[in-house]
Amino acid sequence: MDTIAIIGAGPAGIMAALTAKTKDNRVILIEKNKVIGQKLSITGSGRCNITNLDNKEDFFAKIPENSKFFYSAFAKFSNYDFIDYLENIGIPLKYEDQKAYPKNESAQKAVNTFIKLLEEKNVEIRLNEELMDFEIDNKSNIVTSITTTKTKEHIDKLIITTGGLSYCKNNTFSLLSKKGIQITQLYPSLVSIETIYDYSDLSGISIKNVSVSANIDGKRYLTSGDMLFTQKGLSGPAIMDMSSYIVKFQDLKTDTSSNHKNLTYKGKI
Template sequence: MEKFDVIVVGGGSSGLMAAINAAEQGVRVLVIDKNPKLGRKLLLSGGGRCNVTNRTTRSELIKHIPGNGKFLYSALNQFDQEDIIAFFEGRGVALKEEDHGRMFPVTDSARTILGTLIDVMNKLGVTVRLKDPIDSVLYEAGRVVGVLTRAGERILAPSVVLAAGGRAYPRTGAEGDAYAWARSAGHTIERLYPTEAPLLSHDEVIVTKALRGVSLRDVAVTLWDVQLDGLSAAEIAHTVCHEKLKALTIHQMDMIFTHFGYSGPAILRASGHVNQYLHRTGFKEAYLTINLAPNESREALMAVAEDMREKQLLTILKHWMPEAMAESILTLAGLDATTPYKQLVHVEFERLFDLVQAYPLTAYESQPIEKGFVTGGGVSTKEVNPSTMESRLTQGLYFCGELLDINGYTGGYNITAAFVTGTIAGRNAAWSSFAAE
């Protein structure tokens, strides 16, 4: 029967950081993982380039982690984005900053990041066991005492860090095993749902594939807290533009029409909110709109059109969007593409610009959690100490990474949460093991 001071279950981003920070305190650490290799999901992050963090302000970071981001305040006071950057640069990894504060290794390879984490861990003498799934976490008298492997081996430790991930990307081994281990310690698992996942729709343009493959650049996608059943597309656009409705979330980025619905960064960021809205309300569909010229006011749009008043409507709309999108708007507005702008009456150009600023979409759900980038839901943060990542219910049990009910947008926010929670969990798990001796 082996004994360690800290056992880290899961060899992903948060688990590797937890193991490193625990070992730096001088304790004996075991990383145990059912996968044949460490960091399988990390290698897929950032499109294989690994967006290690986002160099933004603390408030912006929290804002971009809509799933309980405020829980991270205490942890970020101990280890934040700049510390992540210093960690890698201090170990010879050159980083570069790209748009919106995203930080990547200059090699543009996630293997650089994973290799660095493994090298540091090896130098610290961390023991690694792969292809060794655990069956359960062992508890006695309200505290952790170790783990039991599926092979029937008991491995003892006074501190256990659960870093086994959520359910997104199951091909990386993320099957939600750790939820049962957390429940056995009395923890609540908040409802699991997909985030950063494409949206599914029965809209006519999707069913007919009229806009399949059309990409839109720098548009604003808004999810509305309203049901607009029975209204035409033009009526929905008019309602959105001229009535005070509650917007649940707005994301100004790119998007794309697919054969099943909608995707692209703006849609992915809205998806978790859509899933939560549909679950909360019980509605069958969520209503969203696209502002195809979000940087222009209605007056500015009309001024541009007026300057081209002799030209056909299709030609004018192509100033702001792809031709196929312009054709769809004209169809919904009931206008002929060849009509010169100067021939429109007031109600017609109002209808036209309503659709430019609020082209309507609906979504009935997103792709399933297994196809999402990030798992929403997880171990309730109310039951975890935000300063240490230790369970409030079971002594010596720590949580980090996607297993927690924390989720952010793509752009380096989720891996930041993983590195931060892993660091804090690892350090405190080591210190707790001293007290248990």
């Protein structure tokens, strides 16, 4: 019987565990926090905007970089497949414009449904436990064991689902680098923007249906939607969409001799 360890119990880790678990294997879902699905439980201000009704073309058009990376995954399991899946596991949906929410508008109840499924499938859920190291067999290039803050044990497969740089509070990327695993240039996405101007006096004020544009290196980026002023800058759907386009310029320094000075920012990591 193979043992599969999954590190990170967010939406990706939960789905990986539910997909991987069969009667012929053992699946361990390891989460450093005290609960699973922590970020899922607060999505949509607690209402859980869990997916959308965009068609394939619209879906890929909204991915700023390397949308082809998602082609094969989307072909096997699209947003409409996910909607069917949610309905079948007991999360009926309602729709507002193109957004899909659970009918009960409770992100936490959606998380509870997933927890129940994991328990029914006999997935081992380990909380307050963090991956510290893993060993790779030099000949087969296969992971053979993991070391966590609580134990060390043999495994046959390792799946890491600890998220990207938007909310990175783990050692995953440094650990992978130490193992010689190549990592491409990474940027946070769908994040708030810290501006060089002080908007703190307007913090908490939101504006609906705004257009946001940025001109960088002769190229214009445009998004629209709601916007929110924060203590350190700007947030809201229009701003988060814009961050996906301009985040790769986050290292630009304020330069009074160029047009970049008003675009200098850093995404929250």
